[in-house]
Amino acid sequence: MDSSPETQPLPPPPPEPPREPILNLPAALAAYVALLAVIHLRVLLPPDIEYWTIEVFGFIPKRYDATLLATPFAGGSGAKVWSFVTYSLLHANLSHIIFNVLWLLPFGSAVARRFGATRFFLFMAVTAIGGALAHLVTHEHEIAPMIGASASVSGAMAAAIRFAFARGSFLSLRSGDADAAARVPAQPLIRALRDPRVLAFLAIWFGINIIFGVGSIAVGNEGASVAWQAHIGGFFAGLLLFSLFDPVPRSAQTSAHN
Template structure:
């Protein structure tokens, strides 16, 4: 796990927002407030107005607020631990804009999925917690790093491409067990994660005219990427005017530091996958130069 200060800012914000709500709910247990239908603690107030209630689907704010509510410490701790561990690399790989977009899309979709399960009579329980959105992060991690080995249940070594399906199977198996875990929200987050990643990785080849493409145009630094066929928007084989000039294996710029800052900002916005081959080469060579200057290896 990376130290907090080195995490992408989007991930820092999500972790802090969850922590603030948890602390307020924890400290508010002894603070009495008017709930409208009677008096209760501030914690009750947060639950009463913030949790997602499948029976009141038109209270739209709940589709977002429920993701930030945790009352039990272990629920909060493990959700944030997983978000920290897996979200760090996912946010760096796809960029903060897409990470935030995917996170909220998966969380909202998870609530909608639970609502449809409620219509079918399979669940009617209030939902709180970041698990639905977190399952979308797991899907992205599975897509980016399928052969990474994780400790399933902190004990069993397993490749993420296998662990992902074990988690899905467990949610299906225990969906109606009455264990007070929002398994349907988890499954909704998984479906949303696969949907988002399909469009992210394949562009307009999947759901070309889908309303979801509007989300990609909004959060992408290159909106046209999701408005046209990828083949027509692919990189030209010829060198662009803004690409580096390579002379005898070295990269030369008038202001290398400025160029590096521009590339790093692009990574923050759009992720590592957005870099051209020349930009990747420049970062590698610049890193080597810095290490040589500092006497590193």
């Protein structure tokens, strides 16, 4: 009698590894970018109304002129307060907003993961204020409104370099997953400023801003110009105020070297 070998069941196929999205953005950053995009739809308004939004929500140094020649602007006294932040949510054109978002994606992602939504939004507001203050000091009596998120983007870049080059972080050579890389202990400021990689980053960043002057745009009767001083104000605000927002405790080794 013929015998046949028992049929062995085939093993199940191995599960497919989960596919990572191309842009794995934290929710806070995605919401921030979406907010910028929705607000930019104001360019579809009639030109006179569209410019009215710039005058009300843009940052105008002349608005704070206390002399007898002070110029009244739309928005009244309230605009003197909210425009320190709201200017950073407006952009002149599509290329302006795309440029800022492209710079924000790598650095803002790390900062948003590290800070969480509430701290991230507050941090972006504070760095916008830092940029506005720097612009006000260097452009006293100027009537052209300043708009653009570049001061906040610069602040996010400054915050990122406080932990970006630490071992295991997102710019180190031994980085892990994005969430873990964004939570490595930050370097003390003095120690970070001694890191050759941080110094090289600072040299490149300041060189780009001063030589090429890209980023925030001032829109007004005098045409478009670059508000690079606001970038520097936002950058220093992010660099110096980072520790006030950072929820990640420093390691014992880091504290010992502080």
